[in-house]
Amino acid sequence: MDLGLTEAQELLKAAVADFVQREYDKNTLIALESTPTGITPQLFRKITELGWLGVVIPEQYGGEGRSLTDAAVLFEELGGGPVPGPLFSSSVLGALTVLQGGTEAQKQALLPLVARGERVLSVAATEADYGWRPEKVQLQTSLQRGHYVLNGVKLFVHDAAAATHLLCAVRTAPPSNGGSRGITLLLVDASTPGVGVRTLSGWMGQVDEVSFTNVQVPADGVLGGVEGQGWEMLEAAALQAIPILCAYQVGSCQAVFEMAVAYSRTRIQFSQPIGRFQRVQDHIIGMVNQLDAARWTTYEALWKLESGRPAASSVHLAKAVTSEAALKVCDGAHEVHAGVGVMREYGLTLHTQRSRTLYHYLGDARLHRRRLADALGW
Amino acid sequence: MDFEVTYTPEQEAFRAEVRAWLVENIPDGLEQPVDPAHLSLEQYQKLRELGRRLGAKGWLYPTYPRAYGGSDLSVDFVMIVEEELDRYSLHLPPYYDSGGRLGGASIFVWGTEEQKQYFLPKIFRGEWRTWQLLSEPSAGSDLAGVQTRAIRDGDFYVLNGQKIYIGSLHGCEMMWTIAVTDPERPRHENLGWLMIPYDLPGIEVRPMELLTAGGEGGASPGLKHTVFFDNVRVPAFNLVGGENNGWRVATTHLELEHGGGGMVRRNRVVDEFLEYCTTTKRNGETLSQDPDIRDDMVEVYIKNEILRLFGLRTYWLSHAHKPRSYEGPQLSYWRKTNALEIAEVILRALGPYTMTNDAQWGPLAGLLEHYQRSAIVGLHPGGTTDIQKVIMARRIGIGRTDKEQAGRLR
Numbered sequence: 001m002d003l004g005l006t007e008a009q010e011l012l013k014a015a016v017a018d019f020v021q022r023e024y025d026k027n028t029l030i031a032l033e034s035t036p037t038g039i040t041p042q043l044f045r046k047i048t049e050l051g052w053l054g055v056v057i058p059e060q061y062g063g064e065g066r067s068l069t070d071a072a073v074l075f076e077e078l079g080g081g082p083v084p085g086p087l088f089s090s091s092v093l094g095a096l097t098v099l100q101g102g103t104e105a106q107k108q109a110l111l112p113l114v115a116r117g118e119r120v121l122s123v124a125a126t127e128a129d130y131g132w133r134p135e136k137v138q139l140q141t142s143l144q145r146g147h148y149v150l151n152g153v154k155l156f157v158h159d160a161a162a163a164t165h166l167l168c169a170v171r172t173a174p175p176s177n178g179g180s181r182g183i184t185l186l187l188v189d190a191s192t193p194g195v196g197v198r199t200l201s202g203w204m205g206q207v208d209e210v211s212f213t214n215v216q217v218p219a220d221g222v223l224g225g226v227e228g229q230g231w232e233m234l235e236a237a238a239l240q241a242i243p244i245l246c247a248y249q250v251g252s253c254q255a256v257f258e259m260a261v262a263y264s265r266t267r268i269q270f271s272q273p274i275g276r277f278q279r280v281q282d283h284i285i286g287m288v289n290q291l292d293a294a295r296w297t298t299y300e301a302l303w304k305l306e307s308g309r310p311a312a313s314s315v316h317l318a319k320a321v322t323s324e325a326a327l328k329v330c331d332g333a334h335e336v337h338a339g340v341g342v343m344r345e346y347g348l349t350l351h352t353q354r355s356r357t358l359y360h361y362l363g364d365a366r367l368h369r370r371r372l373a374d375a376l377g378w
Numbered sequence: 379m380d381f382e383v384t385y386t387p388e389q390e391a392f393r394a395e396v397r398a399w400l401v402e403n404i405p406d407g408l409e410q411p412v413d414p415a416h417l418s419l420e421q422y423q424k425l426r427e428l429g430r431r432l433g434a435k436g437w438l439y440p441t442y443p444r445a446y447g448g449s450d451l452s453v454d455f456v457m458i459v460e461e462e463l464d465r466y467s468l469h470l471p472p473y474y475d476s477g478g479r480l481g482g483a484s485i486f487v488w489g490t491e492e493q494k495q496y497f498l499p500k501i502f503r504g505e506w507r508t509w510q511l512l513s514e515p516s517a518g519s520d521l522a523g524v525q526t527r528a529i530r531d532g533d534f535y536v537l538n539g540q541k542i543y544i545g546s547l548h549g550c551e552m553m554w555t556i557a558v559t560d561p562e563r564p565r566h567e568n569l570g571w572l573m574i575p576y577d578l579p580g581i582e583v584r585p586m587e588l589l590t591a592g593g594e595g596g597a598s599p600g601l602k603h604t605v606f607f608d609n610v611r612v613p614a615f616n617l618v619g620g621e622n623n624g625w626r627v628a629t630t631h632l633e634l635e636h637g638g639g640g641m642v643r644r645n646r647v648v649d650e651f652l653e654y655c656t657t658t659k660r661n662g663e664t665l666s667q668d669p670d671i672r673d674d675m676v677e678v679y680i681k682n683e684i685l686r687l688f689g690l691r692t693y694w695l696s697h698a699h700k701p702r703s704y705e706g707p708q709l710s711y712w713r714k715t716n717a718l719e720i721a722e723v724i725l726r727a728l729g730p731y732t733m734t735n736d737a738q739w740g741p742l743a744g745l746l747e748h749y750q751r752s753a754i755v756g757l758h759p760g761g762t763t764d765i766q767k768v769i770m771a772r773r774i775g776i777g778r779t780d781k782e783q784a785g786r787l788r
Contacts, residue, residue, distance in 0.1 A: 003691055293684040296684070
């Protein structure tokens with residue numbers, strides 16, 4: 001038993017923290033918060049050079065081939081920013097989906113480019129009838145004269161505006177009794193005529209509507225080369241990707257907790273630091289309890305995945321706990337900070353926005369609680 | 379990270395040794411009642427016998443040095459002993475001995491060599507069962523405000539006062555307490571920490587009638603008492619940690635009481651509740667297929683998983699000698715509040731069945747009925763939830779830059 005990070009992980013953590021502190025000051029983060037891509041070409045190049053886009057991609061496909069826990073350490077520090085942009089969507093979820101589902105040729109063609117930042121992936125799964133369940137995939141298509149033709153809308157797609165390519169879940173058959181869910185993942189070049197990406201306005205970041213108008217996708221765009229296996233590929237990838245998304249949220253919770261502790265020491269009211277008031281302490285203690293619940297469920301899920309143990313229930317647990325924790329930690333911080341907390345320039349609302357935006361990504365707490373019960377065989 | 383002990387061949391051999399040893403040494407006919415208040419004297423004596431046998435092997439308090447009755451076992455080896463005992467729903471120690479666990483640690487940190495040689499082997503080999511005497515009628519959360527006095531008189535301290543919520547069924551051999559040794563000195567500098575033989579003249583022990591006794595997990599006490607001291611003469615040798623230094627000695631056992639040692643045992647109530655829901659039918663339908671009950675099960679499961687992970691993390695920090703801060707009181711806080719919340723979710727899930735231990739209608743032989751009581755009683759031992767939060771706040775440094783340190787365990 002050893003619940004500490006390895007020396008290599010400690011080094012990575014320090015390097016990422018240093019990078020985030022240097023490159024992502026508060027003003028940069030605030031400026032990026034509502035941009036369509038959440039990143040600038042300069043920042044993207046620097047991150048690419050550090051090799052972080054290939055963190056989970058095996059060395060044989062041009063990546064760093066690091067462990068899922070290594071990736072989680074990286075994303076925890078990014079979450080501390082919180083650093084926006086397509087890093088998770090492309091280099092974790094997208095890459096793992098290709099790795100899980102792609103043919104050997106597709107992996108060789110695509111993954112090195114993802115690791116080098118020359119391809120940016122976004123998984124377009126959800127639609128207007130929102131939900132991360134296979135029956136919610138209604139966009140239908142079929143192969144005609146060597147092409148799939150897409151007409152319809154994908155909604156609440158994360159990081160599509162930054163993507164060069166979409167991994168689009170489409171229905172190529174009704175669900176069959178044999179267990180196939182009839183869903184296919186198509187690799188769609190985002191520059192194909194008829195693809196429209198519109199970043200949604202409001203209190204969210206880098207979430208898009210993707211529309212398809214007579215979009216022609218070549219037959220070889222089917223991930224894995226076989227129709228009907230797309231949902232299974234996505235599920236397999238999500239199982240590994242979810243704890244890394246959770247780690248990002250753990251990092252965000254950690255940063256928000258530290259922000260609140262610091263504020264409790266410096267904000268003076270009634271002639272003393274507000275942290276001397278037990279009501280204020282209660283908020284912060286609630287935050288650290290949520291933070292630690294998120295942290296340990298997340299890292300145990302990663303350990304189970306890496307050590308080859310059955311991990312599904314732990315992954316659902318981590319997502320159910322962490323997505324709720326992120327909401328609650330930010331709520332607590334707003335109670336502590338009051339008016340200052342809602343000043344955009346203070347930076348807390350960056351995290352609060354992320355906690356709400358990411359709450360639903362890859363399934364909300366309710367979905368994962370239900371899937372937890374299923375995974376436990378109840 | 380590694381959330382499980384990865385056992386070496388040497389450790390696997392140790393496990394085989396422990397397992398075989400337990401088969402030979404667990405007394406015949408050992409049974410544990412659902413309600414610890416029903417532990418018979420005969421069964422208690424079997425548990426004590428097992429404790430002495432474990433003690434003779436150095437496995438009762440295995441992390442301590444051999445010289446004092448332990449066997450210098452590292453965390454991974456201790457986990458093996460705990461896991462093997464857990465197969466019998468037993469713990470280390472197998473009977474309620476929080477006074478030995480907490481007092482032993484305190485003497486180990488603060489005692490003179492002579493005191494350690496005298497007291498520790500008897501505790502660690504299971505010859506004594508030890509009670510801790512802390513709370514008083516007017517000193518609970520404000521423990522440093524105890525009024526019991528121990529005034530030096532020659533080679534003795536003369537003890538007068540009253541302690542409450544003490545002990546367990548079937549008595550003990552040794553007790554310890556903190557008491558005022560110098561009424562003139564300021565708070566925290568006026569206390570002494572004393573080991574007290576149970577059979578000294580002037581000690582009176584009266585049972586208390588509580589909703590149930592204990593409830594924080596581990597072996598349950600089964601019964602609590604009021605203890606009166608009337609001019610009890612305690613040998614001065616038994617003062618541990620020096621004159622007026624009792625509060626510092628107390629920081630060690632308070633750290634343990636505040637969860638600092640961690641926790642690695644199963645939650646039997648949760649395990650059995652979930653099992654009950656997946657195996658019990660009402661109206662032809664398994665309880666777990668009812669969507670409401672299914673949601674309740676998930677809620678219980680998630681709360682308990684977080685508790686398990688907090689316990690494991692704190693256990694690792696403590697046994698691997700890592701720096702500790704707020705983690706112990708956080709575990710204690712979570713354990714207490716979660717127990718109450720879990721009890722209420724179970725009440726919601728199973729309705730009035732939860733409240734009866736009727737032989738015909740009570741589920742799980744009354745286990746859930748007892749839990750409804752013990753979850754409430756468990757809120758106060760070792761510090762209330764509010765006290766745990768106060769300690770967390772000081773150690774995190776909320777509103778202050780001078781962070782309080784966790785109590786010494788080594």
